[in-house]
Amino acid sequence: MDGHCRGKTRCWARAAFVLALALALWCVLWEGWLAPLRPGGSWLTLKALPIAAALPGLWRGRRYTAQWASLVTIFYVAEGVLRWGDSQGVGFFAKGETFLALALFAALLVFARRAGRQGEDGAA
Structure with a gap:
């Protein structure tokens, strides 16, 4: 990363990447260590995989990734x-997941819309 965003579209792509990473880490920490369903961790840590799969495409600023990731985000x-x-007593973690997922959804939508207007496919 070059230290700053070039254009607002790139900033939205970076924001979506950071939020997706935060959501994936939140899910792993919640279900693995902080408040798992079962002592010692839970298979629910695997719920982080779908959004983690979007990270490379979001890092590259791919509009298509933002589009499908926005669909996945609704499940979170x-x-x-x-x-x-x-x-x-996991309300705190559930609220954190909801907040992160909503913020990610918004960032993904704004990024995809801006990239579409500019004709960017992100394949570079």
Whole structure:
């Protein structure tokens, strides 16, 4: 990374990358160590894989990746909202996941829209 964004579209792509990375790490830490469903960790750490798969494409600023990642992100929002009132006291983690997923969704939409307007396919 060259230290700064060139144009607002590139900044949105970087914001989406950072938010996707944060969401993937949040999911792994939540389900693996901080508040797993079972002592010692949970297979739910694997839920981080779909959004982690988007990281290389987001880093390269690929519009197509932002489009499909925005669809995947909705599942993280849904899971977070559903687990807010979980009896195991994981509301904090669920709210964090929901916030990160919503922020990521917004960044992905703005990036994809701006890239589409500029005719960028991100294949460079």
